[in-house]
Amino acid sequence: MKRFVKSFMRDIICCNLETGTFPGPIVTISRQSGCSAQRIAIKLSKILTGYSYMSDTKTDAEWRWVDKNIFEDVVDEIIEEVKEGDYDDKEESTEMLKKVAHSFSNETIYDISDEKMIDAFKGVVCRLACKGRVIIVGRSAGVILRDLPNKLNVRLEAPMEWRISRIMQLKDCLQAEAVEYVKEMDLKRDSFIEKVIGRKAMNDDFDVIFNYASMQDDEIIDAIVNILKNKKIISQHEEY
Template sequence: MEKFIKSFMKSITCCDLETGDFPGPVVTISRQSGCSAQRIAIKLSKILTGYSYMSDTKTDAEWKWVDKDIFEEVVEGMVESVRTGGYDDTDEAVKMLKQVARAFSNETIYDISDTRLIETFRGVVCRLACKGRTIIVGRSAGVILKNVPNKLNVRLEAPMEWRINRIMQLKDVSQAEAVEFVKEMDDKRDSFIEKVIGRKANNDDFDIIFNYASLQDDEIIDAIVSILKNKKIIAHYE
């Protein structure tokens, strides 16, 4: 099994941080409980797809967003690559990838503690990023890809009281239930990040942090597109 992990990790981490050879670009969106990253990711993917076509290069390239709902489908493609990759322990490797996919696709991701699964999970996130033109929602992608060039790590935050009130409205629950939900999800996400990178996340892990309580989705998206242009992560157009 160790042979698979080392070999697979080497093959999927197709970026060279020394030379800056990284296919990208990639956007990650991290969020506190109560902040809706999925809506932003969906709209941003459509805008960036159109922007690629209008750029100087006239690149007809689709941006895709990836979250827990379609992660399992993405991993299935990787499973096929493993099956044809000539690994001695293919069956066990496929089993591990499928386990990571199932965990990623629901809240059990936060219960992962096996170091081999965590390492494989990190590799899958790197593979998604290396595909380029990808928006990854949650799942600690921002901290995993912190040192990767050609990326933008976005964080959505909001005051606790605002998030509690929003969860009360979205889930139609009492204030006490909303408080418990917000705190539980924040704790689970913080704990998972520690498992993945060995420490708590901090502001330095993100390129920009938005106050979701005071901004509209379109304002956040406009700012992200502007930053991507200024950092030359996406091409300019006249």
Template sequence: MDNLFLKYMRERTGRRKSPKGPTFDSPGPVITISREYGCPGRRIAKKLAQTLTEKNKAQGNKREWRWISKEIIEESARELKLSPALMKELSEYKERTFFENLALFFSDEYYPSDVKIKNTIAKFIYNASVEGNVIIVGRAAEAITKNFVNSLHIKLKAPLEWRAQKVADALGMTLQEARREAIEMDHRRDAFRNYFEKERPDIDYFDLFFNCATLSDEEIIESIVILAESRGFVV
């Protein structure tokens, strides 16, 4: 059953929806989804892309929305001439120590610097966003595309205990192990984002925050769709 907020928003945006879609001289539209570890970013992105595509088709627009996550690593690996597995390892939000970097420097294999890895990822995200009709999960995409007029930036959050339980159920961990994993991954993701965001607060980058512990996937998706429609992302 729809809640009153969603009913109100549908009625409100139904009256105020812009008759024009994104302008052709502006990149996008792009929707970014950042998430705390344990929140269902990919699942929501996949369903959101399907929903927006269906709405486009209903309006006679055949252009499909797509969502990307692991493709960021795959394409960046191709650009750097690395295997996707190695690229994933090198970009896994991990801060390497001085001695780890020194060992990589003297290695026989090619290991690009952290800066080159991050900038290659940013380049792929930027180019995908310029093409438009794309939902990007993670990798500081909200900072890379923040100045796009046709953009919408989402962050999924939830209490630590709720996220730890989801991680424990998914990975077969104890609750204590899952809690440590969630804290560590949150720290790594923040460190990656801070390379682009310079430790500025979330409110400088995100338009909407959702609590995954109290909202269903369907409620989150419908709320995003309503705002996307009001901004002319569906035409």
């Protein structure tokens, strides 16, 4: 018998690149508070899938941005593996994975401090990468997957004053409340990255950094698609 909690990260395929079986392709989007990464992820997934904005037609190679439903589906798959596997900590592991899924869904993932839960979360992110053609927003996915060859890690940043002004508009709140919100969210995300990789995130953790204050969503998306083509993460010959 073996313990799932200890073996999960070791056994999962995308944590062992020596096999030459690389996960992906995958795009991660990290962002500072006030930058709308989810909106970009949704548009990007449609373009990479072959959608036009006026048609429901799509190619066989579907790209998906990872919302709570997709994350929970992957967790459910892993839970089934736990139940069928030769583990002596099935109940503990199943409960832990359910907590990870719940935390992902309600945005409390950044509050997790338990080392086992963090390892389980990292494992789920890796499993998503193994499935390929996914876009993951936030949740430290970029730093978790930084060493994978078949990925693009995107970072969205903007000046503090611009982000505060934008939060005031989006939340219809006063400046003081917006300042507190921006600082709190940035701190939560930065602290979670330190829990996950043991250090602060650095610029070289990301392949490209955009100034969200000076670019439109479509400009950022066009740039991402071109980078993916030039890096041969997606085909040069397909129409997106």
